[in-house]
Amino acid sequence: MLSYILRRLLSAIPTLLLIVTIAFFLIRLAPGGPFDLERPLEAKVMENLNKIYQLDKPLIEQYWLYLSAVVRGDFGPSFILRDFTVGELFARGLPVSMTLGGLALSFAILVGGTLGAVAALRQNSLIDYVVTGMGALGLTIPNFVVAPVLQIVLGLALAWLPIAGWNGGAPLNLVMPVIVLALPQIAVVARMTRAAMIENLRSNHIRTLRSLGLPSLTIVVHALRGAALPVISYLGPAAAALLTGSVVVETIFGLPGIGRYFVEGALNRDYTLVMGTVVVVAVFVLLFNLVVDILYAIIDPRIRYD
Amino acid sequence: MTEPVLAIRGLQVRFRTGDGILQAVKGVDIDINAGETVAIVGESGSGKSQTMMSVMGLLASNGWAEGSVKYRGQELVGLSPEKLNNYRGSKLTMIFQEPMTSLDPLYRIGDQLALPLTTHGGLSKTKARERAIELLELVRIPDPKRRIDSYPHELSGGQRQRVMIAMALANNPDVLIADEPTTALDVTVQARILELLSDLQKRLGMSIVFITHDLGVVRRFATRTYVMKSGQVVESGETSALFASPKHPYTKMLIDAEPRGRKEPAPAGAPMVLDAKNIEVNFATKSGWFGKTSHVLRAVDNVSLSVRAGETIGVVGESGSGKSTLGRAVLRLLPASGTVRFEDRALMPLDRAGMRPLRRHLQLVFQDPFGSLSPRMTAGEIVTEGLLVHEPRMSRKERDRRAAQAFEEVRLEPAWRNRFPHEFSGGQRQRIAIARAMILHPKLVVLDEPTSALDRSVQKEIVDLLRDLQKTHGLAYVFISHDLAVVRALSDEIMVMKSGKVVERGTAQDIFERPKEDYTRDLIAAAFLNQQEPDATPLAS
Structure with a gap:
């Protein structure tokens, strides 16, 4: 197992290199540059800026410089948010995004998993219909609708929660963004858990447990473990997406996460910021896919990687 | 009491x-x-x-x-x-x-x-x-x-x-x-x-x-x-x-409903349809980054098989004995080594395109009558699909006529050809699968456990059908099965396989009455659970 993990980590290096390369040249293909403002800067100023940020060098040399810096852990300075390096921006924003995403993820697993399991155990009952119906709602109503509605109801009308802001991560400030982030995930997890549970409850080995007269709790535990597999394979990529922040949620609630950097960076041709975001997201995706595979092997003894 | x-x-x-x-x-x-x-x-x-x-x-x-x-x-x-x-x-x-x-x-x-x-x-x-x-x-x-x-x-x-x-x-x-x-x-x-x-x-x-x-x-x-x-x-x-x-x-x-009767021997001097020599099939398990072959499983080990027109070779063995793999290898559906001759042509040197015109003569019927028919095609479409490849110029009307004919041949109501597979029983589906092979007028049919998934009384009907088709068209059969009762009712010659090797071969009568190997004896003894006791009604038809 350990050697498998090591192999997987090693094989992530060429993948990352490929992603970085493609992203680097793609963003350079976009017209314009980081210092193209509405009123063009003086030629001399522009020249100096380009020199400072090494944008005057041939593209291939810039690529090489960037790569060698990244290997040392240096993501370079941000072009737009002066005085900050990309590393510093992530050091501030990533914990915010990860807190929100992590909470939303745990919330989604707990609530979605429970709802899905209950719905499966009471298939075609009222609660089953409620869960499947709400699941459809959670998926179809976009977060930029849910978020303002929550802000108006919970923030303004009832005034139970602060409308927006990070406030050093105070629990009350987290409630609404976490709910908005978690809702669609709850819907998906509930639906997947329900489907997988139903399939498992009908399987022959559950029939064996029933024929042995075992209590329903034992049967539920066995069915849940089997049902966890498809849900986990969905949760891997979902976790990567949640933990790297959401543009919409962070913008609406005015949160200093990293979700908005991707959009802002791309629009402003902040090359280093875009590249930094790409690397962070790629690392998360690779990491969580590995986590999924490891969890799979732990849950299902038939899967062996050695 | x-x-x-x-x-x-x-x-x-x-x-x-x-x-x-x-x-x-x-x-x-x-x-x-x-x-x-x-x-x-x-x-x-x-x-x-x-x-x-x-x-x-x-x-x-x-x-x-x-x-x-x-x-x-x-x-x-x-x-x-x-x-x-x-x-x-x-x-x-x-x-x-x-x-x-x-x-x-x-x-x-x-x-x-x-x-x-x-x-x-x-x-x-x-x-x-x-x-x-x-x-x-x-x-x-x-x-x-x-x-x-x-x-x-x-x-x-x-x-x-x-x-x-x-x-x-x-x-x-x-x-x-x-x-x-x-x-x-x-x-x-x-x-x-x-x-x-x-x-x-x-x-x-x-x-x-x-x-x-x-x-x-x-x-x-x-x-x-x-x-x-x-x-x-x-x-x-x-x-x-x-x-x-x-x-x-x-x-x-x-x-x-227990299968009984024996096959009449094939006419003497019937032409050789398929002659396979020294067939060998290896499955390699690969591992590691560079796909080093870590384990080679010899699924079929130096097996020869030949069958004449109107003749049936029964291939018997337990799961994992390589009998199905052998069936696929002689049809060139799996990479294998050795020589295979169909009539007067050597098959091994042919590539996929070269094999294609010959495929209509070499048909295969599978065990699972549920999995082997596409649920989204009508029975008629399933049966005539082979004609699209082998007789592309045939008109739709002519194809439909051939489908009706094929249905009649396997004793299904021709009007049912517009139904979908799920509307048929297991035995009827197996008839559709047989019709799909027969419509191309093949010379050799490999039957891979065609009756195993069926009830005994249905099995008997399928065995009778296969026997009649063979007689009418002079077909050569390779009949793969673990069910010795059915094999005995259909075969001229029987090969007993174990772990990829042929442990015993001979005429059906010899194998059942004078088995030489312990393994064959075990198989027969075990299978006789499914059979009349020796002193019950005589088996001869």
Whole structure:
């Protein structure tokens, strides 16, 4: 197992290199540059800026410089948010995004998993219909609708929660963004858990447990473990997406996460910021896919990687 | 007479389906006395399994039972699952047809064995483990101390069924219900499991209810037999009396349905259709980054096979013996080495495109009549698909005419060719699969267990059909099967395969009457469970 993990980590290096390369040249293909403002800067100023940020060098040399810096852990300075390096921006924003995403993820697993399991155990009952119906709602109503509605109801009308802001991560400030982030995930997890549970409850080995007269709790535990597999394979990529922040949620609630950097960076041709975001997201995706595979092997003894 | 352990009276089982309410069991009376073995016989759909499933409270959620099932005077019908749990798993237990999937793949067998012990027997975890090892010893699993920590996928089908039996016997039940316990297993394994069950019964004294379609098992083990058809018991009585003088026409039909008759020999001097020499197939397992070959499995090891027009070669062996792989290799559906000649052409040097025009002469019929037909095409489209490739210029009208003809040939109503596969029974689907091969007027057909998934009476019809088609068209058959009764009824020559090698070959008569190898003898002995006793009705047609 350990050697498998090591192999997987090693094989992530060429993948990352490929992603970085493609992203680097793609963003350079976009017209314009980081210092193209509405009123063009003086030629001399522009020249100096380009020199400072090494944008005057041939593209291939810039690529090489960037790569060698990244290997040392240096993501370079941000072009737009002066005085900050990309590393510093992530050091501030990533914990915010990860807190929100992590909470939303745990919330989604707990609530979605429970709802899905209950719905499966009471298939075609009222609660089953409620869960499947709400699941459809959670998926179809976009977060930029849910978020303002929550802000108006919970923030303004009832005034139970602060409308927006990070406030050093105070629990009350987290409630609404976490709910908005978690809702669609709850819907998906509930639906997947329900489907997988139903399939498992009908399987022959559950029939064996029933024929042995075992209590329903034992049967539920066995069915849940089997049902966890498809849900986990969905949760891997979902976790990567949640933990790297959401543009919409962070913008609406005015949160200093990293979700908005991707959009802002791309629009402003902040090359280093875009590249930094790409690397962070790629690392998360690779990491969580590995986590999924490891969890799979732990849950299902038939899967062996050695 | 003493009170029966299990008394079923007027049991009815209904299912709520999309097409309304379906009555699967229509008022059944069955008694099981202490320590006796009772068989419930019938073909698929007779309601034999559902009768016993309702005793155990295991009906699907859309089904329910009415009537009465009394265990030692206690009414079981209508009990809540919690109340029922006082009886099932301890007093009444059940083993199933599907040993491969009846154990939870995610838990060690020791943990699964411990569940009924800790729940009903009130044993502690450590005591339960000790007892689980004893139970594994009881069902003769080798090396139980080590095996107890295995996962189900590390055991063979026969071993898994042994574990199921151990779980069922954990709390010394009064009644063990065995629902087709050996159907999914190889014949020699079948025989060992049945011996184990009858031996355990002698030692532990429980009653056994065999649900089966296999009359050989019934004859050998059951003291009394109930014959079920369409949800009703049509005949019952002492097994020997029932077999000696069956009264109901359905019982007669069942007993008569065992394949019999022999093949007439192929005309002398018939042309050679397929001649395969020194066939070898290797499967390599690759591992590591650079795909180093870590393990080579020789699935077929230096096997030769030749078949003339009108002749049938039976290939017999247990699962994993390489018989299906051999069938595919001679059709060049798998990479293999050796030489294969079809009529006067060597097949091995041909590439895929080169093989294509020859394919119409070399057809294949599969075991699974459910999986091998596309559910989204009509039966007519399925049957004529080969014509699209081999006779692309044929008009739609002509194709349709050929489909109707092919349907008639396999004795299906030609008007049914616009129906979809799910509207047909298993036997009818297998006829469609045969029609799909026949429409191309092949010279050689490889039949890969074409009758294994079918009821005996349907099997007999398919065997008759295959025999007639062979006679009319002078077909050469390679008939692959683990069912020696069917092979005997169809083959001129038989090859017995084991671990990729041919252990014995000869004419059908020689193999059955004078087997030379122990393995062949084992196979025949085990299969004779499915056969008439030697002194019963003579087999010759």
